[in-house]
Amino acid sequence: DQETGHMVFFRGGWANLTNDRSGEVFTDVFGASGNRNDNNSGYYVGAGLDLVLSKNVWGLFGGTWVLGEIGVEFKRWNSEKVAQAVPTTCSVAGVATCSTELNKKVQLTMLTVNVAPxxxxxxxxxxxxWIIPVGLDFHVISPPSSDTSVLDIGVQFAVGAQVRVWKALHLGVDGRFHLATGQTDTTNNFGTAGAYLGIAF
Structure with a gap:
């Protein structure tokens, strides 16, 4: 029954960075091969838990629940064949055992862990x-930024809805925007839109 409250869910869909990551040392060696890792769209997959905190906003609003969402989300941005950072810079430095790699796919990915009401x-x-008025995000970007940093924090805002389709099974859709603080000296803001399958327990 849906009214038991808690839920585990599995998500997936489209993701889009507000700024691409081209022109960095680890993403494309500043475009050394003539190609840039300049796509900013991709996909995400994720999962999480909704835990019921109150079924009436602590007595303020009947029929309105407050849940705590704990989620993890992997994103892969569309990636290009470009100059690969370590062998290319190693070769330029004159190390005899290194060779320049100018046509290698460098995968751009990002991992987000969030806690949100x-x-x-x-x-x-x-x-x-449902809505998420504001939630806390922890991000890991890959490859590292030109500062050799990977960790960022930020907030997210979300809106969604779900339908109980059979017993404990629910189908839902959501849209989210994530605003990062730029601790990596890169712009890590992005949005997602997709669907999820939830199992209440």
């Missing part, structure tokens, strides 16, 4: 919309 409306209905 989720407000879910319409208790008792098969259809339940």
């Amino acid at each position: 989720k407000i879910m409306f319409m208790e008792g209905s098969r259809f339940r919309p």
